[in-house]
Amino acid sequence: MPGESDQITIPGRFFPARSSRAVPANLFAGPHGFVIRARDDNAEIADHHGQARFDAPIGRAPRRLSLPDGALFETEDLAAVDALDSGSGSQILHRLEGFRRGWTIITILCLIGAYCIWRFALPALVYIAVWLTPAPLKTAMDAGTLQSFDLTIADASRLSITQKDSIQGIFDDLLETLPDKDRERFTFELTFRDVPGIGPNAFALPGGTVVITDAFAETFDDPDIIGGVLGHEIAHVVSHHGLEQLYRSLGIYVLVALVAGDTGPILNDVLLEGGVLLSLSNSREHEREADELGMRLASDAGYDPAGLLRFFETLPDAQSKGGDWFSTHPSSGKRIEAIREFIEAR
Amino acid sequence: MDYDNPRLEPFEFRGSAKEWFGIWIANLFLTIITVGIYSAWAKVRTKKYFYQNTYIDGRNFDYHATGLQILIGRAIVIAAIIAFSVISAIPLIGLLATLALVLAVPFLLIRSFKFNAQMSSWSNVRFRFEGSYVGAFLAFILYPILTAFTLYLAFPFLDRAMKRFALNGYSLGGHSFSFDSAIGPFYRAFIAAAIWIVGMLMIIGSVTFVSIGSLDLGTLETDPGASLALIAGIYAAIFIAFFPAMTIYQAFVRNVTLNNLALEGGHRFASDVRPVSLIWIAISNAILTVVSLGLLLPWAQVRMFRYLTGHTALIPAGPLDHFVGQLETRTSALGDAYTDLEGFDMGLPV
Numbered sequence: 001m002p003g004e005s006d007q008i009t010i011p012g013r014f015f016p017a018r019s020s021r022a023v024p025a026n027l028f029a030g031p032h033g034f035v036i037r038a039r040d041d042n043a044e045i046a047d048h049h050g051q052a053r054f055d056a057p058i059g060r061a062p063r064r065l066s067l068p069d070g071a072l073f074e075t076e077d078l079a080a081v082d083a084l085d086s087g088s089g090s091q092i093l094h095r096l097e098g099f100r101r102g103w104t105i106i107t108i109l110c111l112i113g114a115y116c117i118w119r120f121a122l123p124a125l126v127y128i129a130v131w132l133t134p135a136p137l138k139t140a141m142d143a144g145t146l147q148s149f150d151l152t153i154a155d156a157s158r159l160s161i162t163q164k165d166s167i168q169g170i171f172d173d174l175l176e177t178l179p180d181k182d183r184e185r186f187t188f189e190l191t192f193r194d195v196p197g198i199g200p201n202a203f204a205l206p207g208g209t210v211v212i213t214d215a216f217a218e219t220f221d222d223p224d225i226i227g228g229v230l231g232h233e234i235a236h237v238v239s240h241h242g243l244e245q246l247y248r249s250l251g252i253y254v255l256v257a258l259v260a261g262d263t264g265p266i267l268n269d270v271l272l273e274g275g276v277l278l279s280l281s282n283s284r285e286h287e288r289e290a291d292e293l294g295m296r297l298a299s300d301a302g303y304d305p306a307g308l309l310r311f312f313e314t315l316p317d318a319q320s321k322g323g324d325w326f327s328t329h330p331s332s333g334k335r336i337e338a339i340r341e342f343i344e345a346r
Numbered sequence: 347m348d349y350d351n352p353r354l355e356p357f358e359f360r361g362s363a364k365e366w367f368g369i370w371i372a373n374l375f376l377t378i379i380t381v382g383i384y385s386a387w388a389k390v391r392t393k394k395y396f397y398q399n400t401y402i403d404g405r406n407f408d409y410h411a412t413g414l415q416i417l418i419g420r421a422i423v424i425a426a427i428i429a430f431s432v433i434s435a436i437p438l439i440g441l442l443a444t445l446a447l448v449l450a451v452p453f454l455l456i457r458s459f460k461f462n463a464q465m466s467s468w469s470n471v472r473f474r475f476e477g478s479y480v481g482a483f484l485a486f487i488l489y490p491i492l493t494a495f496t497l498y499l500a501f502p503f504l505d506r507a508m509k510r511f512a513l514n515g516y517s518l519g520g521h522s523f524s525f526d527s528a529i530g531p532f533y534r535a536f537i538a539a540a541i542w543i544v545g546m547l548m549i550i551g552s553v554t555f556v557s558i559g560s561l562d563l564g565t566l567e568t569d570p571g572a573s574l575a576l577i578a579g580i581y582a583a584i585f586i587a588f589f590p591a592m593t594i595y596q597a598f599v600r601n602v603t604l605n606n607l608a609l610e611g612g613h614r615f616a617s618d619v620r621p622v623s624l625i626w627i628a629i630s631n632a633i634l635t636v637v638s639l640g641l642l643l644p645w646a647q648v649r650m651f652r653y654l655t656g657h658t659a660l661i662p663a664g665p666l667d668h669f670v671g672q673l674e675t676r677t678s679a680l681g682d683a684y685t686d687l688e689g690f691d692m693g694l695p696v
Contacts, residue, residue: 099368
């Protein structure tokens with residue numbers, strides 16, 4: 001009702017029910033109701049009891065009042081609407097978002113929080129994800145990976161049956177020393193491939209498939225060395241290293257997307273595909289764990305754990321002969337030291 | 347507006363990086379201290395900010411979902427994933443469960459499109475999405491499988507099929523969107539990306555041969571730094587070859603898609619995104635985001651969004667005042683949460 005002193009007038013525009021047509025209008029808000037009149041002829045177009053409740057503010061976007069029949073009143077007079085709904089919860093959030101002086105401290109807190117998530121929440125999530133992964137899925141992942149491997153860089157093995165049998169025998173010996181419950185969670189299978197270009201190498205897939213290259217069989221025939229390396233690979237499987245690495249990189253991708261939002265086309269791909277690529281190589285921590293557990297398995301099966309040491313000592317010569325510049329088993333001095341310590345402690 | 351000589355009406359983004367940073371950092375802070383629960387509300391505020399600050403013909407968009415809807419949808423999806431994992435451990439039932447999931451995906455995708463459409467509006471009119479299960483099954487299950495058999499050489503056909511399904515399903519206030527295009531432009535985009543990959547790999551290949559020849563292989567085993575640097579170099583090479591190629595493809599395809607998109611009533615759209623500009627913006631955004639520990643991400647997001655909206659336009663055939671929405675039955679956020687997890691985002695074309 002024009003003339004009342006506690007009434008607020010807000011200029012804006014009015015959209016009829018669910019219509020895209022905008023009509024310049026004024027909203028007159030009083031304590032018990034509000035009226036919307038068209039601007040040009042002052043004709044009344046809406047009349048409501050109850051307070052005028054605008055949608056929550058966001059940035060400096062126009063404020064909107066949604067009417068039950070699907071009509072909409074929109075205004076750019078932010079100050080007037082602020083006067084109307086000061087003190088509401090959405091105003092508090094809006095003020096927090098606009099409180100520039102607080103940005104430094106909030107940013108520092110966020111950086112600390114992000115670090116805590118990376119350090120504590122991520123490993124916990126990875127652990128849960130590994131625990132939730134069913135065995136058939138792990139086996140299927142192995143099959144898929146092996147297939148892509150075969151399609152791209154791997155060829156059928158050219159080893160003789162006797163060569164394969166002797167290595168298979170060592171593999172079986174090592175499996176015997178595993179506790180039953182560990183062995184049953186995976187489908188352990190030793191496969192041989194000829195992979196020109198990566199030299200003597202062995203690697204393990206999450207479901208239990210262990211691949212060993214022809215170059216390895218041809219360079220090393222010492223059972224202790226083979227035992228040490230196969231033990232190391234079996235240790236990777238039993239400790240879920242491959243799966244942990246994969247889930248870690250996926251987890252980072254999901255957490256970043258959840259918390260920070262859209263990272264843009266290229267950074268998105270880097271985080272996802274790049275992260276998965278990086279997860280292919282084990283961390284130094286994982287390598288150390290696999291060394292320890294692998295040597296324990298090897299010695300329990302009756303092989304000399306010093307074999308692993310001899311492997312790393314012989315490797316540089318073997319690799320430069322085979323042109324192996326793509327080293328997937330980086331061996332730092334520290335690692336060799338740790339292996340030596342383990343052997344001496346037994 | 348002069349309708350005898352239709353003009354390009356560019357979309358307009360009226361937000362600012364400073365303003366968005368405040369909202370973004372508040373989102374981040376609240377999400378961290380609520381152990382991720384606030385992320386549902388953060389998603390709503392993010393979408394509201396970008397939608398409400400995007401204008402065409404002097405009127406803006408809006409997003410209507412509530413944080414609670416998003417949260418419940420996500421909770422249901424997480425529970426379903428856990429249930430699925432536990433069930434899959436049983437051999438035969440696991441196989442059936444996987445089959446059931448494959449059959450459910452088209453249904454979930456349609457629900458997601460429907461939810462996103464219904465929660466988006468322009469000038470007080472909600473969008474709508476209608477799509478058939480069969481269409482979704484073909485475009486998102488069958489064709490991708492078939493495409494894999496062609497070693498992805500038929501990918502442009504798949505891409506066009508997915509876009510056809512998505513775009514033809516949308517409507518605004520009783521007016522349908524329609525998209526169709528010859529396959530040629532899609533293949534031109536594909537070939538442009540392929541040329542980039544091949545070119546980069548050749549350049550990288552020749553550079554690598556030179557540097558490996560001068561490398562002392564004996565040091566690789568005893569100096570972990572060198573071998574790590576080599577591996578990092580190989581990864582960097584892969585990134586330089588492949589990721590910009592994807593951006594090139596997406597830039598070309600976005601232009602083709604929008605240039606062939608129509609809104610019932612004779613309205614058309616236009617897009618003139620330049621691949622080189624898009625790559626430059628994407629790469630510089632990525633580097634600055636990483637270097638700033640993520641703090642420049644909101645600025646980067648606004649920069650990219652402003653570029654895209656600035657290069658998108660409407661060619662109206664008449665006034666845009668006659669769109670009238672229908673009364674909608676409520677759709678749940680379940681489908682939206684599923685594609686959230688899957689990373690699909692086929693909302694508004696912008």
